[in-house]
Amino acid sequence: MTVKRIAFVQELLKFMGLEGRLHLEWISSAEAQKYVDVVTKFTEKIRNMGPNPLRAINEMKKAG
């Protein structure tokens, strides 16, 4: 169910121009290293993508 929902929401976010900001990974409690790798990699990736564009839009009260 989760993978279905995530796959869908990823598509939706892509359509909205917000791709890459949602990621799903299964990590068991025994896979500490994988957890660290995934979280580090994802954090790095999001950091490289720059600040959340939605924040800018919601603070932008005036157009043009």
Added chain:
Amino acid sequence: MTNSIAEFEHDSKAIFVIGSNTTACHPLIASRIIQAKENGAKLIVADPRNIQLARLADLSVNHRLGSDVALLNGMMHVIIQNQWHHPDYIADRCEDFDAFKAVIDMYTPDRVSDITGVAPKDIIRMAELYSQNAPAALLYAMGITQHTTGVDNVKSCCNLAMLCGNVGVKGGGINPLRGQNNVQGACDMGGLPNVFTGYQPVSDPGANKKFSDAWGVELSSTPGLTITDMIEAIDQKKIKAMYIIGENPKLSDPDWNHLNHALKKLEFLLVQDIFLSETAQSADVIFASAALGERDGTFTNTERRCMRARKAQDPVGNTLPDWQIISRLSSAMGYAMDYDSAETIFDEITGLTEKSYGGMTYERLGINGLQWPCPNPDHPGTPYLHKETFARGKGKFHAIEYKDPAELACGEYPFLLTTGRMFAHFHTGTMTRVSRHLDVEQKTGYVEIHPDDAMTIKIKSNDPVLLTSRRGQMEVSARITTDVMPGNLFLPIHFGENPTNILTSSNAFDPLAKIPEFKVGAVRIERLIQ
């Protein structure tokens, strides 16, 4: 409104919205504005708050509360300086231009900027957008009128429209957006102290005779009192009994304390409403009236369109349509009214209001209604006014100087409070707060405060705060938002538990129109320790 709603979408090349939070208060007019925008019209928004429409505007400015005259004068200054005005139109159709220009000449962008807080370049750009995209429609609402300078503000709007030849033009005009669905109709029907239907003055002997003859009684030729005056009169025991129909002054009139004090002095209060409003709760007798959908009748909306409202079901319980209640009361008091239907009344109205309603019948109103003036049965109605000439003949330019609002921020009351509507509720909430969906949207009152100010007084979102004005004190929770400018607060008017009129002043009103200054007042805000 001089013009029609549909024109904004199809005909206007520029739309200037000032003192109107259109998406929240007139959403379907806002819909037209959005559509106009998407069809290529320029949109200019001037409002002390960051309203939603500002996000879509080509240019939006936040001028200081109460600085409308200065802003408009500043725009006109720029227009005249740049020869963007319409000298032919002015020469042909208007008068008193020179005196007006003399005042305008003094409102340089720099000076206006000092008063309004709007950058000179924005003033210039506003002037350009408005004057260089014809026809341009000017829209305003209570943000213009609810001031001590309300009449001045309106006149300034008119000046601007005339200056650019925008009056009497399809897609242009001066368009005050009415606050209720039928406030136009109520005024048309003489719901004012000084006129009969169709603005025929009670003091005009011809009109007075016409109505006296029609109704078989001699009518007074002295104008009555405005609400503001009435409260004073009650206070002075000049008025002892009051009959209130479909209004909730306990929440809508200024200075709650003063009003309550006065209402207590009444010997008899009769309220007629569909809900048990705050005012009805203190009545001696209540007449329960039928609601929309339970009665026939007409409404005349903001674009002067008179439309039929049809009964869909019988009134609930023993409620009656207002016209039947009034008829019975009148009959009981000795003046027999025996109308058999709303249509009979409408026919009497059209017969006595020849110039504007004379050509209307229920049959002609059909689905879409008719816009007055519609003087005879063949007249198609009038989408926009002042087409060839102004109603009064020449369009009069008024030379208007900027005046400060009655209260300014000071050491003791460092914040300026403005009031208004929010999108989920209507007026005093009698009708909307009983809707589950709208209640979910906003359950109770709040005060909007800028994040910088919130930081200064150390409050977080939803923290309770205490508001104090020269009239009274009120507790309310804070909503932190950049929708208001630093130094300003905004309080919605819908919530009886946080009545804005505890804070607003009844002494500050427009000298002519007597409209209270709901839009500016000085207050203090303090954090309430939990």
Added chain:
Amino acid sequence: MDMVKAAKELLLQDKVDIFLGYRKLDGHQIPHGFTKAHVDDLDQLEISLNRYPLEKIACDLAQKDPALKIGILARDCSQRALNLLYTWDQLNPENIETLTVNCCPSPLSTHGDCSYLTPKPTGDYKKAHGVDYNDSPKDFLANHDSGERLSRWMYEFQKCIKCYGCRNVCPVCFCKECSLEHPNLVEPGVLPAEVPIFHLIRATHMAGRCIDCGLCEDACPAHIPLRMLYREVNDAVSDIFGYVPGDHIEKSPFSIIGKTVELTPAPMDV
């Protein structure tokens, strides 16, 4: 007229207790429930292009009286809506009789489209800054980079005046409590409706549910191209799960846990 006769028959033969259609009243065409007691009202039955989610009225009626037999004037979109409502057990197909009207003379009708919605005019400003009503989701995705997609949709969402018209008119919105009114999900009391979460939540709820009738877009006073948004949502569902809501009476992929669809999470692309 055949349709009037057929509807009268349904009522007179007690095949249905109520027949939902449109009636002309004072020049308005409004939804109306015709009953056996007033069977001659059916002479005023209107089969114009007017649309209203009659299925939604049917749901309300069925909720009050689950045994009520309901007849419905059904177009292509109504049929899809009904299928969807059967799927989600909001209506019992055994209690529903439809009289089909072909409102879609266009060849597109077989694709579940409705020619009544002739291409909508899209203003220049909107074309430049917003989303064209008539663009296809795939073209939109192909022709705009992600920053532009974002800004265009945010422009559209910022127009929202939170009238809830899209939800209220939607024939397949049947929840008793709506997530859009949940203060933990969408900030209440502000305009525009919280950007973009309000519309994304609704889009998510439309996944595997929207039957593309276009009523929401017709209803939207802010001219947000909702139909295109939900089309994309359905395209995604169809691409990922091969499911087209309203096509048949079958469960949505979001309500089935089993192995119907094998998916693995997409790898993280850096």
Added chain:
Amino acid sequence: MDKCIACGLCAEKCPKKVDDEYNEGLGKRKAIYVPYSQAVPLKYAIDDTICLKLTKDRCGICEKTCPSGAINFADQAKEKTLNVGSIILAMGFESFDPSGIDSLGFGQHPDIVTSMGFERILSATGPFGGHLCLPSDKDHEKAPKKIAWLQCVGSRDQNRCSNAYCSSVCCMYAVKQAVMAREHSHDPLDCAIFYMDMRTHGKDFDRYMEGAKKNGVRFIQSRVHSVVPRLDHQGIEMRFIDPDGTIQTENFDIVVLSTGLQISAACVDLANTMNIELDHGNFVKTDSFNPVSTSVPGIYACGVFTGPKDIPQSVMEASSAAAAATEYISSARHTLTKEIVIPQERDTEYELPKIGVFVCNCGTNIGGVIDVPDVVAYARTLPGVTYAEENLFTCSQDTQDKMAQVIKENHLNRVVVAACSPKTHEPLFRQTLINAGLNKHLLEMANIRNHDSWVHAKEPARATQKAKHLVRMAVSKSMLLNSLFETQLPVTQSALVVGGGIAGMTAALSLARQGFPVSLVEREQNLGGNARKLFHTYMDEDIPVQVKTMIHQVNDHPMIHTYLGAVIEHLDGFVGNFNTTLATSESKVTIDHGVAILATGAVEAKPDEYLYGNHDAVMTHLEFDSLLRKNDPMLDGAEDIAFIQCVGSREEAHPYCSKVCCTHSIHSAVEVKKRNPNANVYIFYRDIRTYGKRELIYKQARDMGILFFRYDLNSKPRVTPSGTGVTIRILDHILKMPVSIDVDILCLASRIEARDNQALAQAFKITCDSDGWMLEAHQKLRPVDFATDGVFLCGMAHYPKPIDESIAQAKAAASRAITTLARSSISVGGVVSRVNEQLCSGCQGCIEVCPYNAIQMNEKKHVVSINAALCKGCGACAAACPSEALTLEGFNNEQIYAQIKSAMGA
């Protein structure tokens, strides 16, 4: 031992280091140590052979370091006498030590490791922290590019060692290691497995192997000749003969020796002491019909001690041994139990939240990194918190008592424990709340150890900050906690067993012998199932005779009621309270039962190839067994007999191994050869899968001159009629030439096929996998349970298996069933979902997503309802509900949002 709280300070300070045997010598441990990180109980022990204090009376630093005074050098091994009714031996195995085999080079190069060693390398708790690197690289950085696995090291080998048996598990673990190594590796990794026969006969194992092949793991059929570390230190050279017969040389970075399983000398000694009979491989001697019984009554064995086997089989046998052991002493059940006294629970519903926060130092586990006093001070400032304190060890018994006291004195009504994982300690702290008179669900934990101090040991300041965040989140959630209540439902203490084959009968007998009434349902008119048609087991036990005995036992047992010719028509209820309607040809019966065991078995598929059905000489196993049973004259006339393996198995349509056929064919071949030594017997196979002790009859068959021809899926044998016999043509894989053989009888090792269990699955709310086998709750750890509580499985309904395994599984199912049956009531409620009927639209999306079938539709109200007895509190329904009508108690949206909001708004 009671005092040790496993803080690890002692081991940190201990100066003495030795090779860590747990990590196969690849790492070091101290003289005071925990054998491995998941050890239970988690207590430190002193190795008295190397401890400086104990050997030389020096050092003693651990005693000074220990914060809880748990070190006792004077502790001595003590002898204890226990009086017991039965004994279970589960002593496991030791891995074969390949040091003695020169040609494999073990010990000559660090990069030649045993499979156990490699397992440690891949493990996160292993010597390199789960980082795949060359053991020879001191920095543990250099990653291997090529790894080889050598199968059958210490198994199927009487030359280099004396382990003639197959170790059963090595093929599968080698494939697993290869797949995992590739997953661990950042760069492309070449993995090659050198094998004789790939024995991946377990459930879903073949699929896994095919997946590995597809993903590029190489499988090379070859017995490796020699493994030589290269002199130039460029890896390890391997020489082998490829399937074409060519000698090849290939270099690898790591060579893994897939070492077999064997029984340790200590185990052999113990068995001898107990007079337990062992077989040639030193495994406990058992028979197929009593797979967990030793030769001594009352002593049972399970796991590898009775023969090589994998985890699921070991787990099954363990339950099975438990059943056998309790059968023996069932009259003593409940004779030693004690009642617990619980204080009256306080009603806190109308109290304002008074939150107590207990922050644990966990010795230095937390306190060594996180500034605990700072966290406590911070906790005091949080809204709702009226009490906060610091504990050295929150989980210690005295702290527990103190906590209960504090809760009572301060009238706390919410408790937040900031310590370790709720997984291990939540039950303990819940008990503390119970002891303090609070509802046990008014507890919230913040895991500041596993989630914080352990992972951020190098950043103490930020770890403290994070601890504050975690505490704040827990506090904000705890504010919204409610008391949750459980109710008791009575259990119907009887069982339903579906299927009257060997498995079903075994389960029924086991339950009945332990005093529980059983209803045994069989669809046919007689008991026995497939077993009635079989001949002998591979151990030469006469199956029909044994089955007859079993049927008698069932029929004679007063606690078993057998329904023949009956099918399940309808089933209601849930664990402890099932209600089943059976239909026989004459009547319908309704049975109340607390549990159900499904043992519906499987069937032999009818082949659709090799002339089956078109030629009298071609038959299946069951048909051939019938000839053997009846001493059919057809056998006497047969001079040439052939068997074809994998008929319909391990193919695209049926990608599983039928598991029993290799042994069956070989056993039949041997039987033929015994009866007629001159007969020519041929077996056409793909991999011979005579796992475990079965390997011995494979050897016997070869010794007797039975001929084996390997074929692969691309070149299956072709069979054509030739008179009364048939001709088989095949490409010989050694000669590379077509061979044609005329035979009188061709026996096809036909696939074993699952029955159509759809109706049953629907009734019992269980699932079947894509091959039709019933799906157990967990393939390794819960092999006889279903996800649905109170329903168990055994026998071939689960997967094809021989009689001994069926019986073991049947006893295991009985054993698991008794965990429910032995109780008079079950608790229901607590962390379960709840329906708000006002909000439910009756769309039933939740019903579809509930993996436990705990949600029903109430057609009358058009809303759903939750069966708290079935709900496991997974929350899938709450997530699926579009209108938030469903709430998971203890994890409701408000609580989760409160936590998130608290996390975001620092």
